[in-house]
Every structure is written in C-alpha cells, then in structure tokens.
Amino acid sequence: xxxxxxxxxxSIIQYIExxxxxxxxxxxxxxxxxxxxxxxxxxxxxxxxxxxxxxxxKRKMTYAASDLMRDExxxxxxxxxxCFSSQxxxxxxxQKMYGMSPGKYRKYARxxxxxxxxxxxDYNLPKGWMPAGTxxxxxxxxxxxxxxxxxxxxxxxxxxxxxNVGFATMGQTxxxxxxxxxxxxxxxxxxxxxxxxxxxxxxxxxxxxxxILNFDNMENRPVKGTTNWNxxxxxxxxxxxxxxxxxxxxxxGEGKAWVDSLAxxxxxxxxxxxxxxxxxxxxxxxxNLTFEL
Numbered sequence: 001x002x003x004x005x006x007x008x009x010x011s012i013i014q015y016i017e018x019x020x021x022x023x024x025x026x027x028x029x030x031x032x033x034x035x036x037x038x039x040x041x042x043x044x045x046x047x048x049x050x051x052x053x054x055x056x057x058k059r060k061m062t063y064a065a066s067d068l069m070r071d072e073x074x075x076x077x078x079x080x081x082x083c084f085s086s087q088x089x090x091x092x093x094x095q096k097m098y099g100m101s102p103g104k105y106r107k108y109a110r111x112x113x114x115x116x117x118x119x120x121x122d123y124n125l126p127k128g129w130m131p132a133g134t135x136x137x138x139x140x141x142x143x144x145x146x147x148x149x150x151x152x153x154x155x156x157x158x159x160x161x162x163x164n165v166g167f168a169t170m171g172q173t174x175x176x177x178x179x180x181x182x183x184x185x186x187x188x189x190x191x192x193x194x195x196x197x198x199x200x201x202x203x204x205x206x207x208x209x210x211x212i213l214n215f216d217n218m219e220n221r222p223v224k225g226t227t228n229w230n231x232x233x234x235x236x237x238x239x240x241x242x243x244x245x246x247x248x249x250x251x252x253g254e255g256k257a258w259v260d261s262l263a264x265x266x267x268x269x270x271x272x273x274x275x276x277x278x279x280x281x282x283x284x285x286x287x288n289l290t291f292e293l
Contacts, residue, residue, distance in 0.1 A: 002271055005043045008034055010230055012044070012052075017228040020059055023083045026052070048231060049263060059229075061097045062148050064090070068102055069109040070146060075102045098152070109145060109152065128172045129155070129248075135166030139251070149189040149229045149260035156258045157199075157251040164253050169202070171248025176205065179238045179245065183269060186247045187233040188262040190223050197253030198222025203234040206244040213239050216275035217250060223257070235267065235274045 015032055019025055029052065033040050044052050060082040067078050079090030094102050123131045124142035131141055141157040148154045157168050186203045200218035207213050214236040223232065238245065249259040 006047060006233070008040070009044055009047050012040075013048075013055075013230050014228065016056060016059060017230070020056075020063055021081060021083065025056060025083075057093070058097070058150050061094060062150055064094065064102075065098065065105060065109070065152070066146060066148060068106040078102070125155070125170060129170050130172060131168065131170055133166060133168035133250070135163065136168055138163030138166065139168035141168060141170050144258060147191060147258050149191070149258075151260070154191075154258045154260035155249065156256060157249065158256045159195075159251055159254045161254055164197070167197075167250055167252040169248050169250040170259075171202070171246055173206075173244050173246040176238055176242035176245045179266065180240050180242055181238065182266045183235065183237050183271065183273065184245070184264065185233055185235045185267045185271060186262070186264050187231060188249070189229045189231050189260050190227070190249070191229045191258040191260075192223050192225065192227045193256045194226055195224050195251065195253070195255030195257055197255075198224055198251075199255070199257035200250045200252075201232050201234050201247070201259075202250050203236055203245065203247040205236055205238050205242050206246065207239075207241050208243050213242055214273075214275055216273075218274075220276065222252075229258075229260070231261075233274065235271055237273060 012029060012032060015029065016025065019028065022028060030037050035043070041052060044055075048055060050058075064078050064082050067073065067081070068075070071078075075090070076087040079087045082090070084090035084093070091101055094105070098105055100108065123140075125131065126143065133139065138160045139157060140160075141155070143153045144156045145153050147156070155170055157170060159168070186201060188201055190199055190201070192199050198218075200222050202217035203215070204212055205214040216234045216236060218232065218234065234247070247264070249257065251257045
C-alpha cells in the first residue's frame with residue numbers, strides 16, 4: 001500500500017509543478033485524487049513532511065524567488081503571476097520564508113551569482129559534501145541558485161555530451177550510532193534535463209570492516225529524460241553492526257540533474273525497504289542454459 005501512496009503523491013506533485021500558476025490549484029487537485037481529500041492529505045503529510053497547502057505556498061515562493069533573480073520585472077507583476085492578491089500580501093509571505101523583502105532578495109541573490117561566476121571551475125560544493133565517481137573529467141557539480149525546489153539553492157551534477165561512461169556523485173557520510181536497528185528513509189526532490197542513463201538518490205550502510213550491509217541507488221527505477229521537480233526515496237534497515245551511513249545523488253551519463261529538499265528520518269516497519277533483497281534478486285531455477293534468445 002505504501003508504494004501506491006508514494007505513486008499517488010508523486011502524481012499530485014507533478015500536477016502541482018505543471019499548474020503552479022493556476023489560481024484555483026488547491027481546488028483542482030481535489031478533482032485529481034483517487035482517495036478522499038481527508039485521507040490523501042494525511043498521506044501527503046506523512047510522505048512529504050508538510051501539508052499540501054504549505055507545499056504549494058513554498059513552491060510558489062521558490063518560483064517567485066527565481067523570477068526575482070533572473071528577471072527585471074516589477075515585484076507587483078511577479079506577485080500577481082503567482083496569484084497573490086497584492087504586492088503587500090506577496091511581500092509579507094516572501095519575508096516570512098526568506099527573512100528579507102523581495103527587493104533585498106533580488107540584490108542578495110544576484111551578488112551570490114556574481115561571486116559564483118568569478119570562482120574557478122573547481123567543484124563548488126557546500127561543507128560536508130564530497131565529489132566521487134569514475135571518469136570525473138566528464139562531469140561538473142556544484143550549487144545552482146536558479147533552479148531551486150525550496151530555499152535559495154540546489155545541488156547539481158552535469159554530464160558532458162558524450163559522457164556515456166562512468167558516473168558522478170555528490171555525497172556525505174555520518175556515524176550510524178543513533179540509527180542502529182532502525183529503518184531509515186532518505187528522500188529528496190530531483191529535477192532532470194536530457195538525462196540518458198539516469199539520475200538517482202542513493203544510500204549505503206557500512207559495517208566495521210568496510211563491508212556493505214545494505215545499499216540502494218535506485219538502479220531499478222532511475223529518473224531519465226527531462227522531468228520537473230518530484231520526490232524520490234530510498235529506505236534501508238540499519239543493522240546493529242553498522243558503523244556508517246553514506247548518501248547522496250548520482251548521475252550516470254549525459255544530461256543534468258538537480259537535487260534539493262533532502263530529508264533523513266526514521267520510519268516504522270510499515271514503510272517497505274526499497275533495496276532488492278538477495279533472495280529476490282536470485283532466480284528460482286537456472287535460466288538460459290542453451291544461450292537461445
């Protein structure tokens with residue numbers, strides 16, 4: 001049942017992204033639901049971590065912040081574009097989320113962009129994040145202030161044209177101590193552009209001697225092509241013998257992928273793990289013994 005709920009939430013998030021400027025977005029969502037509004041609101045809150053109305057407000061604010069940084073349009077026009085009744089109402093909501101007025105944010109964000117453009121081509125990753133992978137000469141990664149799901153910035157990885165070999169990942173590792181014998185969920189929002197092999201979230205649980213105890217990198221469900229922001233998850237059990245937990249975002253091949261709004265949390269056993277078990281991966285009997293197609 002959890003997988004069905006995740007699929008429905010995924011569908012509604014996609015609907016929100018495609019209709020973010022609709023004046024009656026909340027009312028229209030109700031018409032798209034397979035479940036009762038009350039039941040679905042509980043599902044959405046549990047999976048995404050916030051109500052649908054809060055999610056819509058945050059997404060509208062994020063789109064508006066992006067417009068402020070990129071465009072010279074009037075603040076009033078941006079407010080009306082995202083269905084605010086007045087510039088004053090928009091300013092109050094914007095200041096509550098970003099801690100500054102739209103006008104100040106426009107100046108602040110553009111200064112950040114100028115500083116980033118002045119830096120060298122070294123990976124521009126925040127503290128705690130590390131680059132890894134194979135054939136990294138074909139990949140770039142860093143912080144993007146234009147394509148954002150929530151807040152002021154997102155992470156990205158770009159694979160150059162012709163980079164059909166290897167992969168690149170941005171990730172970090174932390175101690176597993178407080179999560180031992182728990183089931184944990186690593187979730188985040190991904191956006192892709194012309195990705196040919198796949199963009200994936202990944203998580204790995206390591207043992208004392210460096211052995212991998214549990215691992216999932218969405219290999220059986222990669223995000224391909226061009227897609228808008230949507231939520232994805234990796235769920236694993238953390239055995240008692242675990243020492244470290246590593247997680248991040250990976251891109252294989254050409255294209256560009258963005259990641260934002262990451263979350264790491266303990267979930268109960270009703271949430272199924274996403275990693276394919278060894279037992280499930282092994283066929284019941286030998287196959288293709290004669291090599292016939």
